[in-house]
Amino acid sequence: MSDRRDGAPEAALDAEGATDDAEDADSASPDGGHAAATPSTHTVRLELVDEPGQLLAALHPIADNGGNLLSIYHERGNKTPRGRIPVEVDFEATPERFEEIVDALRSEGVNVMQAGTERYAEEVTLLLFGHLIDTDLSDTLSEIEACESASVADVSLAAPQGTEEVSSARLRLEARAGETDAALAAVRDLAAAKDLRVVEPLTGVEA
Amino acid sequence: MIGAGAVGRSVVELAGEHGHEVVAVADSSTAVVADGTGGPGADDSAGVDPDAVVARKSERGIVGDDDPDDALAADYDVLVEATPTTLGDAEPGFSHVTTALERDRHAVLANKGPVAERYGDLRAAVADSDGEIRFEATVGGAIPAVSTVEDIEPGHVTAVRGVLNGTANFILTRMAAEGLDYDHVLAEAQDLGVAEADPSFDVDGTDAALKCVILANVLSFGAADDPADAREFTLADADVSGIRDVPGSALRLAAEDGQTVRLIGEATGETVRVAPRLVPENGTLAVSGTQNIVQIETSHAGRLNISGRGAGGPETASAVLGDVGRLE
Numbered sequence: 001m002s003d004r005r006d007g008a009p010e011a012a013l014d015a016e017g018a019t020d021d022a023e024d025a026d027s028a029s030p031d032g033g034h035a036a037a038t039p040s041t042h043t044v045r046l047e048l049v050d051e052p053g054q055l056l057a058a059l060h061p062i063a064d065n066g067g068n069l070l071s072i073y074h075e076r077g078n079k080t081p082r083g084r085i086p087v088e089v090d091f092e093a094t095p096e097r098f099e100e101i102v103d104a105l106r107s108e109g110v111n112v113m114q115a116g117t118e119r120y121a122e123e124v125t126l127l128l129f130g131h132l133i134d135t136d137l138s139d140t141l142s143e144i145e146a147c148e149s150a151s152v153a154d155v156s157l158a159a160p161q162g163t164e165e166v167s168s169a170r171l172r173l174e175a176r177a178g179e180t181d182a183a184l185a186a187v188r189d190l191a192a193a194k195d196l197r198v199v200e201p202l203t204g205v206e207a
Numbered sequence: 208m209i210g211a212g213a214v215g216r217s218v219v220e221l222a223g224e225h226g227h228e229v230v231a232v233a234d235s236s237t238a239v240v241a242d243g244t245g246g247p248g249a250d251d252s253a254g255v256d257p258d259a260v261v262a263r264k265s266e267r268g269i270v271g272d273d274d275p276d277d278a279l280a281a282d283y284d285v286l287v288e289a290t291p292t293t294l295g296d297a298e299p300g301f302s303h304v305t306t307a308l309e310r311d312r313h314a315v316l317a318n319k320g321p322v323a324e325r326y327g328d329l330r331a332a333v334a335d336s337d338g339e340i341r342f343e344a345t346v347g348g349a350i351p352a353v354s355t356v357e358d359i360e361p362g363h364v365t366a367v368r369g370v371l372n373g374t375a376n377f378i379l380t381r382m383a384a385e386g387l388d389y390d391h392v393l394a395e396a397q398d399l400g401v402a403e404a405d406p407s408f409d410v411d412g413t414d415a416a417l418k419c420v421i422l423a424n425v426l427s428f429g430a431a432d433d434p435a436d437a438r439e440f441t442l443a444d445a446d447v448s449g450i451r452d453v454p455g456s457a458l459r460l461a462a463e464d465g466q467t468v469r470l471i472g473e474a475t476g477e478t479v480r481v482a483p484r485l486v487p488e489n490g491t492l493a494v495s496g497t498q499n500i501v502q503i504e505t506s507h508a509g510r511l512n513i514s515g516r517g518a519g520g521p522e523t524a525s526a527v528l529g530d531v532g533r534l535e
Contacts, residue, residue: 158456169459
């Protein structure tokens with residue numbers, strides 16, 4: 001499932017019926033304003049009633065709201081306990097459009113079971129402490145971002161004694177399914193190189 | 208009874224309640240050996256007088272007028288080794304235990320050194336002896352960690368983890384609750400007698416690591432068909448980091464997220480790791496103060512949690528005397 005989006009999918013606005021002016025948003029970035037949000041891949045799991053035309057009805061809200069359809073996995077042989085048919089749809093959209101798509105699906109009466117970014121399935125929180133600022137926190141974060149397995153979702157920093165003393169950060173990472181350990185190992189290596197300490201979560205242990 | 212610190216003294220005091228008789232007590236330079244008569248008016252009980260031993264130790268710093276070697280040579284069934292933990296060759300504790308085994312007597316250890324640093328040598332000495340060794344008191348004080356793992360059988364235990372050092376746990380709990388920094392809380396712990404003047408053994412994770420090494424040896428040797436194939440662990444095999452440099456700000460950030468930091472030790476038959484870890488603030492592993500917890504992950508019986516007092520004279524002595532009972 002992971003490779004099919006590598007064929008350089010077109011931008012979200014190519015989808016039929018795209019009404020927004022994404023081009024304008026793009027052209028706004030050179031003046032130093034916020035860059036337009038880049039589209040990322042999303043997966044939604046839908047439940048459809050087993051009747052003709054239901055699949056098409058479910059795809060319209062995606063295309064109409066600027067989603068770029070990548071794949072549709074129609075699990076015809078599989079039924080939910082309520083007798084519906086689960087369908088998994090992958091598409092590209094900016095975060096803002098993604099929300100609109102999910103809202104549109106729901107307002108059309110389509111049952112959205114799960115909606116999220118497919119790329120990062122696992123979430124892990126850890127602490128870093130040491131000379132975070134002296135060792136260039138933003139570089140530290142970019143290096144974590146550069147690691148294939150994970151992306152930094154959230155950062156909280158506490159530097160009660162000023163920027164030159166020991167400070168702490170809480171990082172929420174999103175990792176690809178099954179790659180949390182690899183992501184943590186990458187953070188450990190990076191921390192060792194910068195003489196920072198990591199407080200890892202106890203993964204795989206439900207409290 | 209070899210060793211007359213808090214644990215040794217408690218063993219001497221509580222042995223009678225457990226139906227055992229103390230025939231000799233030694234500290235590092237003195238000893239008392241029962242003369243077998245029990246003195247004038249004595250009945251069958253020929254042991255040493257526990258109150259007299261404890262009084263001599265606290266008032267004069269000696270346990271008696273005999274030589275420690277006399278205690279090792281006394282006519283006992285079980286030797287209890289509770290001298291301070293030493294690393295490396297684990298002496299003199301190791302020799303005390305092997306002396307007992309060579310005489311086909313049992314030994315019960317409260318001293319972590321021999322079981323953590325020379326487990327293979329100990330097992331070999333046991334194999335050549337009619338005596339057995341037990342060491343429940345070395346892991347988690349009053350908590351029956353070793354015997355629970357043995358009851359489940361080490362081959363059916365996939366991992367043991369937990370909070371195994373009360374001093375470090377006390378410091379982390381206070382830092383999180385009061386928003387204080389490490390140095391402040393350490394001083395407080397020292398005033399309360401929770402931390403020693405030199406706290407390194409506890410706060411650097413060494414003590415917790417020794418306990419995990421012992422558990423790893425129990426898992427590894429217990430699961431192996433032939434002890435010769437079992438992997439032996441020593442402190443050098445443990446990946447250890449302590450809590451000395453954990454800043455108060457890290458605990459505050461953890462708390463904002465509903466989590467906290469605990470010094471967690473983990474042992475499997477393959478790895479030993481001790482490090483500060485993030486755990487849910489109200490989770491099972493986030494025990495408070497000097498409490499300890501041992502969490503045993505099993506193949507067929509799910510997860511077991513046992514928490515309680517991980518240190519203290521009477522607590523540890525109870526584990527020692529439980530072992531003595533199992534050897535009868």
